[in-house]
Amino acid sequence: MENKIIVGIDVAKEFSYYSIITPNGKQYGKPFKAHNTLEGLEKVSKKLKEVEKELNVPCVLVMESTGHYSSILFHFFHNSNFEVCIVNPIQTNSIKNIKVRKVKNDKVDAYRIAILYKLGEIKPTKPPKKEIHQLNILCRQYIKLVDDCTMYKNNLISLIDQVYPEYNTAFSNITSKASLYILENYPSAEKLLNADKDTLITILATLSRKSLKWAKTKYNALIDVAKSALKIGCAPKSSEIVIKSAITILKTLIKQKSTIEKEIKAIAKNIEEIKLLTTIPGIGIISAAIFISEIRDFSNFKNARKLVAFCGIDPAVVESGKFKWNKVKMSKRGSGYLRRVLFMIALASIRKNRNSQYINPILYNYYSIKIKSKPKKVALVAIMHKIVNYIFAVLRDKKPFRIITPEEHNKSYRQSKLKLTLVS
The missing domain is CATH 1.10.287 (Helix Hairpins)
Structure with missing residues (x-):
């Protein structure tokens, strides 16, 4: 674990509670309350800088995502040169039973948020680009x-x-x-x-x-x-x-x-990622803008699976011992806006255009095969997976999309692997 002071913040509308944890895991003083005003935030900033100077290690601030309330604190402390992490409420909810005794208040919540960072599952959050x-x-x-x-x-x-x-x-x-x-x-x-x-x-x-x-x-x-x-x-x-x-x-x-x-x-026409996404059949400029604005920073996703999981269309795995749940559903842990726009893109991708030609014949053929053995909604989720893979490839390679058959794709993949082998 990094040698840092962890500051857990339980954010509310008018005020927030702060709990400071030293690098050795002990609580520094008592949790304190500060109003979410300029004066209140400046006092917190001053206090944290004094703690940094005393312990000679930097602070990392961890807070739960609570809409625009947490956004205000995030931007203030980020501009004050603090490292800030935004935590999904699902993650903070998972440690509410870390102790047997049932206690629920703002002071305890701030402490639990700080402890969550020590588990090593939280990464620093970057502020989105202005246009995004x-x-x-x-x-x-x-x-x-x-x-x-x-x-x-x-x-x-x-x-x-x-x-x-x-x-x-x-x-x-x-x-x-x-x-x-x-x-x-x-x-x-x-x-x-x-x-x-x-x-x-x-x-x-x-x-x-x-x-x-x-x-x-x-x-x-x-x-x-x-x-x-x-x-x-x-x-x-x-x-x-x-x-x-x-x-x-x-x-x-x-x-x-x-x-x-x-x-x-007007804003989207100057963003290269959106221009690239609109080359994928079925994705218009509004759909592309919604998708890019929700994922914010594509560099956060190392592979397509992580992007699929962020969209919340990955399967929710339920296994225990010999038991395996056979009714697989979407996790729905990501952005609801992303799932909504992906569903609309999937519908658009398998329809016909004005010339009675399919928007994406490859996806339509895939869909028509799926619905022979699966319900239509399940087949559409499979199309959504395909579309996310398309999006990831286009943004990764920074090249416009072109429709190719699975056979052509496999041939291209084998050739690229052969080149890498020869070079090595």
């Missing part, structure tokens, strides 16, 4: 906006099903500009039937950027929907207010999502 940190905040907000849009869209659909039960026969995409205009201005069958025909047809053609002939057909379909709604619609008068409210919120969310998306693309 910006991307991470933007990408997570983008995902949240996507979820909010979906929620309000589903809410709107449930209302429309009551007001216009057959509305989907007129508009398959309820959030199109023309559809939202109709719902916002004519939130009841009576209002739609009383609308001026020529004006409505012109507006439909303008918003949809299509011909008047198309708009007339759409108008007739809407009238049929409205007539049907008079007989089978069941929504009360108050639903009109709720529909308008939901549309206003949905429009705002869509606008904000578009703004965030533009900002992500």
Whole structure:
């Protein structure tokens, strides 16, 4: 073990507890509390530097990852030239029963976090690059906006099903500009039937950027929907207010999502890793940005298996003696954002493009073989594994991706091994 002073930090919203462990494993003084303010953090920094001077060894600060609360402390102490380690809460939770007696408080938690470092499983954490940190905040907000849009869209659909039960026969995409205009201005069958025909047809053609002939057909379909709604619609008068409210919120969310998306693309276009990932079929610039912003520093991963584990799609092994659990599941120990984006990439990789050609025929063939003996979701997880291997290879070699068959890959691998053997 390194000859260092270990400072365990239990981070809370307004204050944190600090427990100092000397290189010989003994506690230095009593755990103390300090507020997470500039004044409080400066006092802690001063105290730690005094301890360093007294014991003539450097401090390493260890804290649990607690979102933005730990981020503030991490950046302050890192800028104060301290070595800082961020610990996964799963790891700190694993040592809560290090003693038989059940004790749970901030002082004890700070001590346990410090002890965890002595086990040798914690490595210093590097602050992310400025543009990666910006991307991470933007990408997570983008995902949240996507979820909010979906929620309000589903809410709107449930209302429309009551007001216009057959509305989907007129508009398959309820959030199109023309559809939202109709719902916002004519939130009841009576209002739609009383609308001026020529004006409505012109507006439909303008918003949809299509011909008047198309708009007339759409108008007739809407009238049929409205007539049907008079007989089978069941929504009360108050639903009109709720529909308008939901549309206003949905429009705002869509606008904000578009703004965030533009900002992500503006930053991503200058990041080489993202450019490389977009050469892989099925990975767009947003997906690539989310992936890179979540892994932060690719140099932390020595091989593809470590990257797979970080994504949380590695198998959770359950064995004890002769017992082996036969229902293998994903560990889900990594970033949920990574698993989400990988799942979407996997779906995109096995679909067809506009020319009816598969995005990645090699992956599709692999998927089609898998689903013969495995459930579709299991096969998709296998595709996710393949994609992570693609990503690792592209980032490791710093070369654009190209689709090759397994036979070509094996041939290339054998040739490279032969060259290495000849050189040695």
